[in-house]
Amino acid sequence: MTRPIPWPRRYSAWSLLRARRAGPGYWRPLWTGRTLRKAYDVVVVGAGGHGLATAFHLARDHDVGRIAVLERQRVGYGNVGRNTTIVRSNYLLPENHYFYEDSLRRWECLSRDLNYNVMYSPRGVVDLALSEDSLPALARRGNAMRLAGIDAELLDQDALARFVPGLEPRRPRRFPLVGALLQRRGGTVRHDAVAWGYARAASALGVDIIENCAVTGVRESGRAATGVETTRGFVQAGRVVFATAGHTGLIGRMLGVALPIETHLLQAMVSEPIKPLVHSVVVYVSPGHGETYICQSDRGGLVMGGHLDGFPSYTREGQWHRLEDVVQGAVELFPQIGGVKILRQWAGTNDMTMDGSPIIDRLRYDNVFVNAGWCYGGFKAIPASGAACAQLVATGTAPDLIRAYRLSRFATGHTLDEPGQGPFPVRL
Amino acid sequence: MTRLQCPFCGPRELREFQFHKTLPTGPGGSAYERTYERVADAERSLEHWQHVGGCRAWLHVERNPSTGAVLAVVLLGGMRP
Numbered sequence: 001m002t003r004p005i006p007w008p009r010r011y012s013a014w015s016l017l018r019a020r021r022a023g024p025g026y027w028r029p030l031w032t033g034r035t036l037r038k039a040y041d042v043v044v045v046g047a048g049g050h051g052l053a054t055a056f057h058l059a060r061d062h063d064v065g066r067i068a069v070l071e072r073q074r075v076g077y078g079n080v081g082r083n084t085t086i087v088r089s090n091y092l093l094p095e096n097h098y099f100y101e102d103s104l105r106r107w108e109c110l111s112r113d114l115n116y117n118v119m120y121s122p123r124g125v126v127d128l129a130l131s132e133d134s135l136p137a138l139a140r141r142g143n144a145m146r147l148a149g150i151d152a153e154l155l156d157q158d159a160l161a162r163f164v165p166g167l168e169p170r171r172p173r174r175f176p177l178v179g180a181l182l183q184r185r186g187g188t189v190r191h192d193a194v195a196w197g198y199a200r201a202a203s204a205l206g207v208d209i210i211e212n213c214a215v216t217g218v219r220e221s222g223r224a225a226t227g228v229e230t231t232r233g234f235v236q237a238g239r240v241v242f243a244t245a246g247h248t249g250l251i252g253r254m255l256g257v258a259l260p261i262e263t264h265l266l267q268a269m270v271s272e273p274i275k276p277l278v279h280s281v282v283v284y285v286s287p288g289h290g291e292t293y294i295c296q297s298d299r300g301g302l303v304m305g306g307h308l309d310g311f312p313s314y315t316r317e318g319q320w321h322r323l324e325d326v327v328q329g330a331v332e333l334f335p336q337i338g339g340v341k342i343l344r345q346w347a348g349t350n351d352m353t354m355d356g357s358p359i360i361d362r363l364r365y366d367n368v369f370v371n372a373g374w375c376y377g378g379f380k381a382i383p384a385s386g387a388a389c390a391q392l393v394a395t396g397t398a399p400d401l402i403r404a405y406r407l408s409r410f411a412t413g414h415t416l417d418e419p420g421q422g423p424f425p426v427r428l
Numbered sequence: 429m430t431r432l433q434c435p436f437c438g439p440r441e442l443r444e445f446q447f448h449k450t451l452p453t454g455p456g457g458s459a460y461e462r463t464y465e466r467v468a469d470a471e472r473s474l475e476h477w478q479h480v481g482g483c484r485a486w487l488h489v490e491r492n493p494s495t496g497a498v499l500a501v502v503l504l505g506g507m508r509p
Binding site (some may be wrong): 152249250252253258259260261262263307310311312314315317319320321354410411423424 | 429430436441442446447449451460461463464465466467468469470473475477492493494495496
C-alpha cells in the first residue's frame with residue numbers, strides 16, 4: 001500500500017505560475033510545527049535522516065495510525081547535515097552491497113518520490129589504487145558488486161587519467177596511482193535537502209514533527225514499553241523507534257542494555273570556492289596520512305573528509321592533527337590546491353559498531369526498535385534504512401534486506417566485518 | 429583535549445598517542461560481553477592508550493568523553509615511572 005501524498009503545495013512548473021498569480025503568502029513552510037499529543041501509535045525518536053525516512057515510510061506505505069517524530073534539537077541538526085554527502089554501494093559483502101544498492105536505487109528517484117530536489121549527482125566514486133598489489137583487492141570488490149548486478153569498473157592508469165583530469169596519475173609521485181575502482185552511479189546528494197524533503201513529505205502525510213523535545217526515559221509494563229518520558233511530559237506510544245545516530249549507546253544505557261557500539265568523532269571540512277577541478281568523488285588512502293575523500297560542491301568548495309579522530313568522544317570537537325592529515329592527503333593528491341584555504345571544519349558523532357555494519361532490530365522490548373550503528377556511512381543508507389525499518393516496525397518482521405543487521409549477530413558469530421578488523425572501531 | 433600527560437615524558441601532543449581500546453568498567457562478564465559490549469557512559473571512559481610517538485609506554489587513561497577532560501593517566505599495570 002502506498003498512499004498518495006496530499007501536498008499542501010506541490011512543487012512543479014505550474015506551481016510557479018500559480019504562486020505568481022496568487023501573490024505573497026502562497027508558499028507554506030516545509031513542515032509545520034504541530035502540538036504534541038498525549039498518545040501516538042508510533043513515536044520515532046530523532047528527526048535526522050533515518051528517523052524522518054522511517055516516519056515517512058510508516059506514514060506512506062503502512063497503516064499504523066498516528067506518528068510523531070520527537071527531536072531533542074532541530075530537524076537535520078545532527079549527522080544528516082554534517083556528512084560529506086557521498087552516496088555509493090561499492091561494498092564487498094553481499095549483505096551490505098544488496099542493502100546499499102537498494103538505497104542507491106532509491107536515491108536515483110528520491111527527488112520525484114519526495115517532490116523535492118535533493119540534487120542527486122551520479123558523478124562517480126573513484127577508489128584509488130596505490131600499487132599493483134592493491135588493484136586485485138579492488139578488482140575483487142568490483143567483481144563481487146558486478147555479480148550482484150551493481151555497476152563497477154576497474155580503471156587502469158590511462159582510464160583514470162581520462163576520468164579524473166586534474167589528477168595526472170602519470171606524474172611522478174611518492175605513492176604512484178596505478179588504477180582505480182569506479183562506480184559511476186555513485187556520487188553526491190545535497191544532505192540538507194534530504195532532511196527537509198523527508199520532513200516536508202512526512203508532515204504532508206500527517207506526521208507530527210516535534211522539535212526541542214528530548215526523550216529522557218521509557219515507561220514499561222511487563223515486556224512492553226507503554227511510552228516515553230520527554231522534557232515535555234509523558235507521551236504514550238504503541239511502538240517506539242530510536243534513530244538517534246551518535247547517541248545510541250546512551251539510549252541503550254537508558255534502557256539498561258549494553259550495546260556493541262562506541263561513539264567516535266569524524267571530521268569534515270570545506271575549502272573556499274574554486275573553479276571546477278574535481279568532477280567526481282575521489283577516495284585516497286595514503287600510507288603517510290591515512291584516508292582522504294574529496295569532492296567539489298556545486299558552489300565550488302572542496303568537501304573533504306577522512307578517517308575517525310581515533311578515540312571515543314561526544315564533544316563534536318575535531319582534533320586538529322586529524323584535519324591536518326586529511327588536508328595533507330588532499331594536497332598530495334592534487335598539489336595544485338596547496339594554496340586553497342579551508343573555510344569551515346566540523347565534526348559529527350558516529351556510532352561505531354564492533355563489525356562496522358549497522359543494527360536495525362528490536363531493543364529490549366517487543367515494541368521498541370533501534371535503527372543505529374551506521375558508523376561513518378549512514379547518510380547513503382537513509383532511503384533503504386527508512387523503508388526497511390518502517391516495514392519491521394509496521395509488520396513486526398524484518399525484511400530480507402536487513403535480516404543480517406540483527407543485534408544478536410555479535411553473540412552468534414555472524415558479524416559483518418566489511419573492513420576485516422575485528423571488534424575495534426579504530427585500528428590504524 | 430589536545431594533550432595527554434605521559435608519566436615518563438610529561439605533557440605531549442595528542443598526535444603522539446594511539447588510542448587502543450575502551451575497557452569494561454567492572455570485572456566479570458562473558459567473553460562475548462567483554463569483547464563486544466561497550467558501557468556507554470557519557471561522563472567516564474576507561475581506555476588503553478600507547479605513547480607510540482614517544483616512549484612507547486602503555487597507558488591506562490580515564491577521560492570524560494562529553495567534555496574531553498582527562499581525569500587520570502597511569503602506566504598500565506599500575507607501575508610507577
